[in-house]
Amino acid sequence: xxxxxxxxxxxxxxxxxxxxxxxxxxVGVDVSDAKIDMINRGEAPIVEEMIAELTAGxxxxxxxxxxxxxxxxxxxxxxxxxxxxxxxxxDGTPDLSFVDAVVAxxxxxxxxxxxxxxxxxxxxxxxxxxxxxxxxxxEKAAGEPLGGRLSLAFNPEFLREGRSVRDxxxxxxxxxxxxSDKAYDDVARLYAGVESEVVRTTPEVAESIKLLSxxxxxxxxxxxxxxxxxxKAAGVDSRRALEIxxxxxxxxxxxxxxxxxxxxxxxxxxxxxxxxxxIAERGRAAAPIMKxxxxxxxxxxxxALAAVRACGRRPAVLFGLAFKxxxxxxxxxxxxxxxERLIGKGYALKIVxxxxxxxxxxxxxxxxxxxxxxxxxxxxxxxAEEAVDAAEIVIYGHATGVDKGAILERGVGKILIDLSGxxxxxxCGADYRSVAW
Ligand SMILES: NC(=O)c1ccc[n+]([C@@H]2O[C@H](COP(=O)([O-])OP(=O)(O)OC[C@H]3O[C@@H](n4cnc5c(N)ncnc54)[C@H](O)[C@@H]3O)[C@@H](O)[C@H]2O)c1
Numbered sequence: 001x002x003x004x005x006x007x008x009x010x011x012x013x014x015x016x017x018x019x020x021x022x023x024x025x026x027v028g029v030d031v032s033d034a035k036i037d038m039i040n041r042g043e044a045p046i047v048e049e050m051i052a053e054l055t056a057g058x059x060x061x062x063x064x065x066x067x068x069x070x071x072x073x074x075x076x077x078x079x080x081x082x083x084x085x086x087x088x089x090x091d092g093t094p095d096l097s098f099v100d101a102v103v104a105x106x107x108x109x110x111x112x113x114x115x116x117x118x119x120x121x122x123x124x125x126x127x128x129x130x131x132x133x134x135x136x137x138x139e140k141a142a143g144e145p146l147g148g149r150l151s152l153a154f155n156p157e158f159l160r161e162g163r164s165v166r167d168x169x170x171x172x173x174x175x176x177x178x179x180s181d182k183a184y185d186d187v188a189r190l191y192a193g194v195e196s197e198v199v200r201t202t203p204e205v206a207e208s209i210k211l212l213s214x215x216x217x218x219x220x221x222x223x224x225x226x227x228x229x230x231x232k233a234a235g236v237d238s239r240r241a242l243e244i245x246x247x248x249x250x251x252x253x254x255x256x257x258x259x260x261x262x263x264x265x266x267x268x269x270x271x272x273x274x275x276x277x278x279i280a281e282r283g284r285a286a287a288p289i290m291k292x293x294x295x296x297x298x299x300x301x302x303x304a305l306a307a308v309r310a311c312g313r314r315p316a317v318l319f320g321l322a323f324k325x326x327x328x329x330x331x332x333x334x335x336x337x338x339x340e341r342l343i344g345k346g347y348a349l350k351i352v353x354x355x356x357x358x359x360x361x362x363x364x365x366x367x368x369x370x371x372x373x374x375x376x377x378x379x380x381x382x383x384a385e386e387a388v389d390a391a392e393i394v395i396y397g398h399a400t401g402v403d404k405g406a407i408l409e410r411g412v413g414k415i416l417i418d419l420s421g422x423x424x425x426x427x428c429g430a431d432y433r434s435v436a437w
Contacts (some may be wrong), residue, residue: 001023001190004073006102008035008066008085011045011122011157013055015081016066018168022193027073028066048432049167058377058384070102071109078115079186080106083122083157096133107141110150118151118186121203124181124210130154130177148254151183154203167403174198177206219289226289230276233283237252260436262397262419263334266323270294270332301334303435304395304419305341310362311415311433313392315348319407320397320420321356328356330369335397339379340372350381350391352403385410394430396420397402 001024005012010028016026016039030036035045042059044051056372058064067073076229082102089095103119110117119138121130146152159167174196178184184200189196201209222240229255231238246253257264264270273290280287308316323333323407330336335353342349358377360370369376381387384406388394392414394407408418408428416430426432 001079001186002077003027003190004029004077004080004106006030006070006080006082006106007098007123008032008039009083009085010046010048010161011159011248012081013039013082014051014159014164014168015046015083015122015157016064017044017051017054017058018165019190020061020063021054022191024063024190026058026064027077028064029068029070029073030066033068036066036068039064040310047165049162053289056164070105074106074109074117076115077117079118079120079190081120081122084178086123086125094124094126096125096129099125099129099134100137104141107138107143109139110145114149115181116149116151118153118183120183120187120190120203121152121154122157122431124156124214125207126211128206129207131179135179135281147180151178151180151186152203153178153183153187154206155187156206158210158213158215169194171196175209177198177203179203223289224226226285226287229284229285230280230287230290233285234279256327259421261421262296262304263337263339265297265332265334267329267331270297280319288368290321297334298337300435301337301341304338305345306416307417307435308342308347308395309345310391311393311417313415316393316395316397317350317351317352317387317391317393318397319352319384319399319403321351321353321376325398325400326355328361330356330361330365330366331371332368336372337370338395338397340378343373349379350382350387351376351379352381352387352399353398356380357379388414393417394424396425410429 003024003026005016005026005028008016012028020026036287038045039055039059042056044055064279073191082099084098084102086094086096086099106119108135121134130152135146136264138152142150144150156175168399174185174194176184176193176198178187178200188198211216227242228238231241272295276290277287318335318339321335322328323331339349339351358380386402388406388410391414394411395417395433396407397419408424414430416425416432418425418432418434421437
């Protein structure tokens with residue numbers, strides 16, 4: 001493909017050299033004369049492993065050159081890649097002015113033309129930017145709507161500086177947030193030859209994945225450092241502990257626990273987070289992440305409560321009381337906490353959880369529920385169908401297949417607040433609501 005790349009910084013310079021290596025014909029555009037001159041001399045404008053040789057090779061083969069003239073670069077380009085900076089503005093939001101300027105420049109240069117062209121945004125931008133901000137900007141500048149000759153996509157970049165050429169060749173995945181099939185096909189064509197899973201989604205999901213990834217990486221680094229401080233304060237070899245910790249690919253370094261749902265609880269997670277915090281405090285080590293995990297969980301519980309209160313209707317039935325399905329362990333169950341707060345707000349509440357048999361509860365479990373919800377025995381509904389019929393609001397934490405069937409069959413006309421993310425519930429004809437999706 002013939003590609004114009006706008007912005008020859010870390011992303012643009014690496015993409016240019018690597019796309020040329022894949023066989024594309026690349027023209028780079030930048031406002032910096034120094035960068036343009038360097039590329040045209042066959043020198044990389046950045047320092048990165050392998051980039052000097054790649055740039056020299058691509059330029060000498062005539063597959064990569066640079067110019068300041070956007071219109072000239074676009075004359076017969078089939079696609080343009082936007083990789084200008086999006087630094088933090090004074091108010092903390094990303095400064096999108098460079099992206100805006102380049103998209104407007106591309107639109108103006110394409111105005112009145114007749115060749116198909118796909119604009120691909122690679123700069124990191126907030127969710128919604130491509131569709132709601134850049135699409136209208138491009139349409140206005142080009143004087144024609146997207147969907148005809150012009151297409152637009154968001155395609156995030158996952159390279160790490162220092163090993164960016166290797167990351168370009170072997171990315172974790174190729175995400176294409178496309179507004180049309182043509183946009184998707186063009187981006188996919190650009191990376192043909194790069195071995196990675198290609199995922200098609202909407203631009204705003206693609207934009208979110210980039211931000212989520214960097215937030216997650218930051219959180220991981222901060223977690224490892226905080227864990228190190230706490231363990232050091234307790235006299236433990238933290239490097240050894242984390243080395244072994246990451247060997248668990250089932251629960252620790254895995255998709256487990258990474259799905260939006262309801263608050264965590266149970267007999268272990270809150271207790272052991274509090275234990276970590278107390279160890280940190282004893283050793284005078286700062287533990288803001290451990291504390292924030294508890295605070296964030298509490299915020300999630302409050303968000304669920306607010307969602308129920310926003311319905312303006314009562315009574316309610318809660319499906320699920322134990323902290324997870326298939327157990328009668330009620331200790332620190334977030335559903336117990338939600339029930340307790342709803343009762344506190346005067347809600348007439350019924351609870352469906354066949355695993356919780358009041359007559360069989362014992363020890364700490366019994367003590368806990370009697371303290372949190374003194375009359376919970378009277379609230380436990382024996383018949384899920386009757387409970388759904390009698391309620392205006394159905395709150396879904398978890399349920400057996402049979403009890404879920406009662407909601408699916410009888411949920412029409414009720415408000416259904418789904419705390420679990422169970423896709424079956426969305427289609428049952430109830431007024432479906434959620435907290436985190
Ligand atoms: N650096 C990374 O590792 C990395 C990784 C993934 C995503 N990103 C994202 O990619 C984007 C670019 O990052 P970067 O590190 O390459 O930035 P950078 O600052 O190194 O490069 C940006 C380039 O854009 C040029 N530019 C500015 N305005 C221009 C215009 N109107 N026309 C043409 N060129 C123009 C600048 O001169 C500069 O060379 C950012 O949104 C960043 O968040 C960066």
